[in-house]
Amino acid sequence: MHDAQHPAASGGIFDRLDADWAALCADPAIQAAVTDWLTADHLADGIAAATGVRTRPLAPDQLLAALRPVTGRVPDPLTDSVLRVLLRRAAGRDQSANVAARVVVQAMIPAAIRITRSQIRPTYGRSRDTVGHMTVAALYEVCRSGRIHHRPGRPAANLALDTLRLVLAELAAEQGSGTEDLSAAAVFVDPTPGPYRIAHARAMRAAAAAAGLPTGGPADEHEVYGARMELLELLLDAMQDGAISVADARILGGRYLAGAPDTLEAARSGTTAGAWQRRRSRAVTRLRTSLLRAAA
Template identity: 60%
Template sequence: MLDVLHPARTAGGIFDRLDVEWAALCADAAVQAAVTDWLVTDRLADDVAAVTDAVTDTWVRTLGPAQLLAALRPRDGAMTDALADAVLRAVLRRAAGRDRSAVLAARIVVQAMIPAAVRMTRGQVRPFGGRSFDDVGHMTVAALFEVARSGRIHTRPGRPAANLVLDTLRHVCAELAADREERGAGLALAEDLADTELGPAEMAEAWAIRTAATAAGLQPVGAMSEAETSRARLELLELVLDAMDTGALSPADGRAIAWHYTAAPVPDAEAASRAGTTAGAWQRRRSRAVARLKSSLQPRPAA
């Protein structure tokens, strides 16, 4: 199996190699049996078989990694289907384990997320002085594998694919930033010559934050377009997402903040109606949520 933390280079690049290896995995009878057992155990076999034209019963089992990938990439790769979310969460739970099947599960997650990984990689390749596409691709795949193994994603609210992208992008941006520091001031000075608009890294991170926020229900209906989303709004959404991830805020708390602090806030009466409560109760929830968010941002004393 591919060591995604230290992948070897090939003429076709990391993503070509992943596709070649995937074909070998799909042809492996042991891998197919393992995937079938997972889906049966997680009670997803019938649903996956229904959307992939596979057959499952006590005698015939034709579910394998190919069918699993088809379920994870519905609608031309847009991971928005409820079944795709359920299957991805199940695979992520297995990827968080400590046995060999966890490594296989994480490898399947990587394959499912290749379209997003390619987009992230393209967004981080700089036109001057930076790493090559294949270098950043290796970095992105390794970060995606580590995030899948972390055990953090499947417990979050919202769509797991969006959360995977956001965490992976954070890892990649942090590593690239550290790399630029090591290269010295020359590259930093060159980057300062660029215009003041968002660069590729910032645009990619902004897209990831908006995607995760939308999946978590933090973007109200009729929210601003990408071009109209301010840096302050993105920073707020990121803070709320982080607080929800750590448990400092509930999903309802997050919405109470995010729906109010925007250029076009949702009126309290409308927000309360959506949440099935009163305007007064919604205002009190927001007040408490803001206090909890502020508290979560306070530096903790050293142990």
């Protein structure tokens, strides 16, 4: 199952997940459950049309094709809708919740492999499979948490970022450190964006420029996926909803999009670095509070 959309096989846990997936797809009870979910949520016809499979029941493979599409074949809004449906079901407490979470985990294996590769530290004595197990466990926990499907932005990126945070927290705890290096979020860049996402990214950059938010330099103008674009979309949505002010968004964008140090931003604003850090902390709190309200 490791194809052009799937990074090269990394062995161990990911190969076992692929083998387990083959058995899952062949289970008639699972096929019937998947068809029932998609029919109830009015997504079955859209997936059948997008994937070219008209037969019923719809097997988990067709669901995976919608969640991890070949470039341009499945519209991004359909992919997001299907993933939100699965995440909502995965937050339940019955057996179908486990199945829904398992489908999401399979769809997110490329991101899980990238997280694993980004966190392997030979000097720490961890094997690739050890970090892989940690990543898959974190991904499953996030799938079942019920936090993602309410959240603005693309659910796949939110899933990946929350998984990364859990992995970083666990690794930091093992090392006796309380910090998280979120620069590893750069591993989520998708090399094969579809035309919808390209147009959407251009519109976001235009809106960001109009609001005075940093949009990156010429080297970033073709970026359509990844943590930077997800954060940019999150800030724009929060501004539109009134959750944060334009000033808050500019403070957060300057730090987390442009990477400007607090001393530089403080000097530009005629204040001290400490005062600027407090302003940024309050802006982060307001943004976090708005996300928690949206997830409630």
